[in-house]
Amino acid sequence: MEAPRHNRVLPALILAALVAWLGADLVSVAANRIVPGEGIATLDAIGWGGMLAGTLAMLSVAVLGFRPNPRKYRIAMAVTVATLMALPAVLALAAARQADSDMPQARLGIGPGFWVVLFVMLLAMIELRTRLGGSRLNGWALMFPVLLSWWLCLSWWLEPLALLQEFRGRSDQFVAAVLYHLALVGAAVGTSLLLGVALALAMRRFPALQRAGFGVLNFLQTIPSLALFGLLLAPLAWLAANVEWLSAIGVRGIGWAPALIALVGYSLLPMVRNTFVALSEVDPGVIDSARGMGMSRGQVFLQVRLPLALPVMLEGVRITTVQAIGLAAVAALIGAGGLGGFIFQGLGQAAMDLVLLGALPILGMALVADALLGALSERLRPGGAK
Amino acid sequence: MIELFDVTKRFGEETAVDGISLRVESGELCALVGTSGCGKSTTLRMINRLIEHSEGEIHIDGQPIRRFEEDTLRRRIGYVIQSTGLFPHWTVARNIGLVPRLLKWSPERIESRVDELMALLGLPRETFADKYPDQLSGGQAQRVGVARALAADPDILLMDEPFGALDPITREALQDELRELQARLHKTIVFVTHDMDEALRLADKLVVMDAGRIVQQGTPLELLHEPATPFVESMLGGDDRGLKEASLVTVGERMLALGPRLNATARVHRDATLRQALAVMFREHADRLTVIDDEDIPVGELSLQRLVGNTRHE
Numbered sequence A: 001m002e003a004p005r006h007n008r009v010l011p012a013l014i015l016a017a018l019v020a021w022l023g024a025d026l027v028s029v030a031a032n033r034i035v036p037g038e039g040i041a042t043l044d045a046i047g048w049g050g051m052l053a054g055t056l057a058m059l060s061v062a063v064l065g066f067r068p069n070p071r072k073y074r075i076a077m078a079v080t081v082a083t084l085m086a087l088p089a090v091l092a093l094a095a096a097r098q099a100d101s102d103m104p105q106a107r108l109g110i111g112p113g114f115w116v117v118l119f120v121m122l123l124a125m126i127e128l129r130t131r132l133g134g135s136r137l138n139g140w141a142l143m144f145p146v147l148l149s150w151w152l153c154l155s156w157w158l159e160p161l162a163l164l165q166e167f168r169g170r171s172d173q174f175v176a177a178v179l180y181h182l183a184l185v186g187a188a189v190g191t192s193l194l195l196g197v198a199l200a201l202a203m204r205r206f207p208a209l210q211r212a213g214f215g216v217l218n219f220l221q222t223i224p225s226l227a228l229f230g231l232l233l234a235p236l237a238w239l240a241a242n243v244e245w246l247s248a249i250g251v252r253g254i255g256w257a258p259a260l261i262a263l264v265g266y267s268l269l270p271m272v273r274n275t276f277v278a279l280s281e282v283d284p285g286v287i288d289s290a291r292g293m294g295m296s297r298g299q300v301f302l303q304v305r306l307p308l309a310l311p312v313m314l315e316g317v318r319i320t321t322v323q324a325i326g327l328a329a330v331a332a333l334i335g336a337g338g339l340g341g342f343i344f345q346g347l348g349q350a351a352m353d354l355v356l357l358g359a360l361p362i363l364g365m366a367l368v369a370d371a372l373l374g375a376l377s378e379r380l381r382p383g384g385a386k
Numbered sequence B: 001m002i003e004l005f006d007v008t009k010r011f012g013e014e015t016a017v018d019g020i021s022l023r024v025e026s027g028e029l030c031a032l033v034g035t036s037g038c039g040k041s042t043t044l045r046m047i048n049r050l051i052e053h054s055e056g057e058i059h060i061d062g063q064p065i066r067r068f069e070e071d072t073l074r075r076r077i078g079y080v081i082q083s084t085g086l087f088p089h090w091t092v093a094r095n096i097g098l099v100p101r102l103l104k105w106s107p108e109r110i111e112s113r114v115d116e117l118m119a120l121l122g123l124p125r126e127t128f129a130d131k132y133p134d135q136l137s138g139g140q141a142q143r144v145g146v147a148r149a150l151a152a153d154p155d156i157l158l159m160d161e162p163f164g165a166l167d168p169i170t171r172e173a174l175q176d177e178l179r180e181l182q183a184r185l186h187k188t189i190v191f192v193t194h195d196m197d198e199a200l201r202l203a204d205k206l207v208v209m210d211a212g213r214i215v216q217q218g219t220p221l222e223l224l225h226e227p228a229t230p231f232v233e234s235m236l237g238g239d240d241r242g243l244k245e246a247s248l249v250t251v252g253e254r255m256l257a258l259g260p261r262l263n264a265t266a267r268v269h270r271d272a273t274l275r276q277a278l279a280v281m282f283r284e285h286a287d288r289l290t291v292i293d294d295e296d297i298p299v300g301e302l303s304l305q306r307l308v309g310n311t312r313h314e
């Protein structure tokens, strides 16, 4: 008899979620923006009914992981998606129950219990998607109802949510910051892509460059980001003072210019390394036969080497992009603005919800960039996705 | 026709090919045999200028190859290698159409040529045209490799251990197919292998190389009868070399046509090799066999004495 194989991941995840759900504060309530919030456990926040429903839903996902089969996995996936859709409603319910006409300024904070449950259920969704197979696209399609539910609740029933109030207070600034962040990352990745490919090609052409090139790039990578910003301050300030057209386009010792240069500096190593390795590791037999069939050097490069290297090169773009999205937040420290501005402002004011307002979109952007570029590189694999 | 005159190739200090002269007639299959590292691939790759020779001259149809532009020369020469070198991101059909596309044939002409080649190599269009190389077995992939090399109908085919990575059964099947193809197409083929049995089966002309030099060249039977050096003899299998010779001669060449005595019960086909006939004698404990044709009709008789080439007592 075949030993029954249980899914070990789901019970472990659900155990963590249940501990948080039953043991940690689900939300917090503060009288106004400045005072620290007071934690509220799940039972007090949403009552017996809500707590039981949540517990049962999560337990059922764990139970379905025993002696699993595709049907059980599909049911577990449905429950998981439903739970993720219900989470904003949980917040709305908590908000409604805490509403107090004496305290119109009161704000609802999201507590550790809620974060853990949200995070764990997302992990459970990833686990289930892996088990069920299917494309990345299907996984994203499942996120759609979840996002829709969040959007609906945020629009109508979550007014007291502190995060939302921080957003309401600076929605124009928020949109501008997101766009600025994207522009900074786009410029950095675009520049390092061009420079990186050029450098990788030069290293392939002149092998003597390899040691020196990788040496410098590796060294760049080891400088802490703040130190790099600091190092750039003086030379850029000097350039701005002495070169008119540079100062005319906005180059200063602080601001976007050092941020962009530093981001490009950090991005170059993964970009060059992946491009170099990708181009070098194309099967020599394939190149040999391409030459032997009478393809010119240009044809071999454009029709054979480059397309075969592209998936690995895109991997470099993916790493670079995700890294730049995070690093661009640090750039706020030297006045580059962007979403990092909210984070540092929030840290300064001890307003955690403002920090979240900066951090959550950064997380979202990183996840989306990772998924999109990952899917693209998968599609470009030879003979793949057909 | 391919001619090498005193050709040498040096890689820095090392001499990979050392003053070899060779002539491959049109329509002839010439096998280069030797241990690994003796310069076979280098010799082959000098012919399509993937490697430039250091000294001497190489002629194709009487013209020095350096007179041609490299890519033009290569598009006129088919090239097949052990790892197939198929482009993994192209379908089978597109891979086969590579050289015609480089030569700017019209799309219709390319398509009909690809169809023709897939039929020739036993690759049904419906099944294989849209597959990617990863989806093929080793034998199928190498058939595609051969089809691609033949696509623009070159006179010359260079093959570098094309069947070296295949299992023995597939290898023999492809060797047979190559023989049949060659009987129809009469290409001028230079075939590199380290497998002497393969060389003996396929070659019109056999060239044994050692340390960058040609040790002996001639027809397979010439080499089997008179190996010039102990090295050639050991390459040919030492004492086994008699059996290798027996594999090259058919029963029909040695039999006594419709002899007086037809009472032998053990039978052998006219096109079988002497080696196979010997095996039948051994198995049946018989010293004479009845030779039959395709219709199972006796056409002659093969005695052990005739088999070994001793006809004095008949």
Ligand SMILES: Nc1ncnc2c1ncn2[C@@H]1O[C@H](COP(=O)(O)OP(=O)(O)O)[C@@H](O)[C@H]1O
Pocket (backbone or CB within 6 Å): B011, B015, B016, B034, B035, B036, B037, B038, B039, B040, B041, B042, B043
């Ligand atoms: N591109 C090259 N650079 C340097 N040495 C080479 C090169 N190609 C082949 N050689 C050397 O030339 C010799 C013959 O190689 P090759 O023709 O590939 O042998 P074979 O095909 O008979 O196994 C070997 O010693 C090999 O190391």
Ligand SMILES: [Mg+2]
Pocket (backbone or CB within 6 Å): B040, B041, B042
């Ligand atoms: Mg070789």
